[in-house]
Amino acid sequence: MKKLFLSLAAVFAFFALSSFKGQFTTGSVYLEISSFSGHGGSATIQNTDTNVYYDITAVDTQGSTDVPYGNYIVVSAGTPCSPPFIHQVTTSTGSMTFVIDADTPGFTIMANCY
Numbered sequence: 001m002k003k004l005f006l007s008l009a010a011v012f013a014f015f016a017l018s019s020f021k022g023q024f025t026t027g028s029v030y031l032e033i034s035s036f037s038g039h040g041g042s043a044t045i046q047n048t049d050t051n052v053y054y055d056i057t058a059v060d061t062q063g064s065t066d067v068p069y070g071n072y073i074v075v076s077a078g079t080p081c082s083p084p085f086i087h088q089v090t091t092s093t094g095s096m097t098f099v100i101d102a103d104t105p106g107f108t109i110m111a112n113c114y
Helices: 002-022
Strands: 026-035 041-046 054-056 062-068 070-080 085-089 097-098 105-114
Touching: 026 041, 026 054, 041 062, 041 085, 054 085, 062 070, 070 085, 070 105, 097 105
Parallel strands: 026 105
Antiparallel strands: 026 062, 041 054, 041 070, 054 062, 070 097, 085 105
16 A cells, blocks of 8 residues: 555656646747727748747737747737838847747737838
């Protein structure tokens, strides 16, 4: 009985530690939209370590996606407004390349159209 209890405790501890670790290996990329039309927008980012692309959709003014730690680049971002008198894409750091890690778990892409 004692062996069974110890085995179950070990299995439970393994799964608890595995899920706890997983909570800290992802970050978030946010998309903020500002436009007269208010019809949302989209962005695509690429993890340059794994060559995996992630799409972010903002239905109205905001959208986000969780991504694994790594190095990223903004491939595209924009709004569907037409005609765009002023169309601008900026980021929270001013750069289109960024890192998601324990020190920087979040990054924001801002797309404007007026």
